[in-house]
Amino acid sequence: MDGRVLIVAGSDSGGGAGIQADIKTVSALGGFAATAVTALTAQDTLAVHEVFAAPPGFVAKQITVVLDDIGADAVKIGMLASAEIIAAVAQALASYDGPLVVDPVMVATSGGRLLADDAVDALKTLLIGRATVVTPNIPEAEVLTGMVIRTPDDMAVAGQAILELGPQAVLMKGGHLEASRVVDLLVTADGVMRFENAKIVTESTHGTGCTLSSAIAVGLAQGQSLPQAVTRARDYVLAAIRLAPGYGRGHGPLNHVDAGKVV
Template sequence: MRGRVLIVAGSDSGGGAGIQADIKAVTALGGFAMTAITALTAQNTEGVHGVLPIPTDFIRQQMEVVLGDLGADALKTGMLHDSPTIEAVCDALPPGIPLVADPVMVAKGGHPLLQPDAVETLKRRLVPRAALITPNLPEAEVLTGLRITTEAEMQAAMPALLTLGAGAVLLKGGHLAGPVLVDLLGTPHGVIRFEDARIETRHTHGTGCTLASAIAAGLAQGLALPEAVARARRYVRAAILAAPGFGRGHGPLNHAVTLDPGRIA
């Protein structure tokens, strides 16, 4: 086990996204996952049915006691549903540890997970602290005010996203139509293009959480950012292809695709 990752995000009672997906992804890639839970959700594959926020003082306490004892090699943030939560988390972020920030705004089923008035706080406080942000196209549109409906528009939006202050941006193109899925990794040194054939499936719940945590695990283990992104994308793709088919809605991935239970049989 190598690479300590502190994940600051919401819980998904259905186990497919949020903290549950984060822990599974980091563990499956050989890292050690630690958590600070920002909210509880009553959630399944069909949607989010309720949200219970965690008091900000307790969010900070979770972070502080973990960092003070166990330490961390990378940080990952997910659901930070309002401005006070974002402020509290940013106040507790330690310097010098790479942060992967997934700007979670809307659940797969459409339920809002970030209050509209918190977007500016996210841009002002969290994004400039991040080594990498991982917006999908709707999130990138909110962050930039630009319309992004083609790969060319993805390329054109990258300067505006980088201007927000993160060290790098992984702009995920899964919302575009077509048989090919393209993600763009933008840094001050240029843009790296990743391409795969699209997998036609409804079992994609938690892909954003899983990808961001898998990248954080790579950074915690000393991988350079492009290699961490490439490995995380391979892992998510394998987990989608091996999805167990659970639930009536957007089903979960098989986060354990890298594991071999037969080794301890």
């Protein structure tokens, strides 16, 4: 077991996204997963039916006790639900100076809202600026920048705009674009690195964002460079999609366990 990852995110009762996907990913890639649960969701492959946010002070307590005792080689942040939880997480991580992966989770694959509207500014000012890498999809990047994103060139411009908020890097995920190929862009002060693959036509896409960001986090925890971590994480997600079990009547979950055996 190599690499301690503290995951700060919400729970998905359906098991395909959130904390459940994060733990499976980190474990499948050989790391150790600790957690701070920010919210409970009643969720399946069809919808987010209800959200119950944890008290901000309790979220912070989970973070501080894990860091004080076990420690972390990387921290991954996912669903945060509210501005109050964002502020509590930022304060609890004030003395943490290791790799920080921020997945700005706003809407579930099924369409359910997972971040309050008034929390976006708090996310931008309190956490994104501290990140090693931010991993927005197209809709999230549009909220963060106010831009309309339709092409990879638009993605590059939006990535640069998010980079100006202070993170070391932005991984712009292009899966929402209407195209036969998926283009992701890693935007840093040194330039833009392009990743590309054929789009897999499938409904088994629930939790892909959570899975990718956690795979990056465990790579960083294991000492990989950011490009190395992104490359392996993308390979892992693609394998998990191809091996998906086909569960549920909506956007189905990935196969996290078997994907870890082939990357």
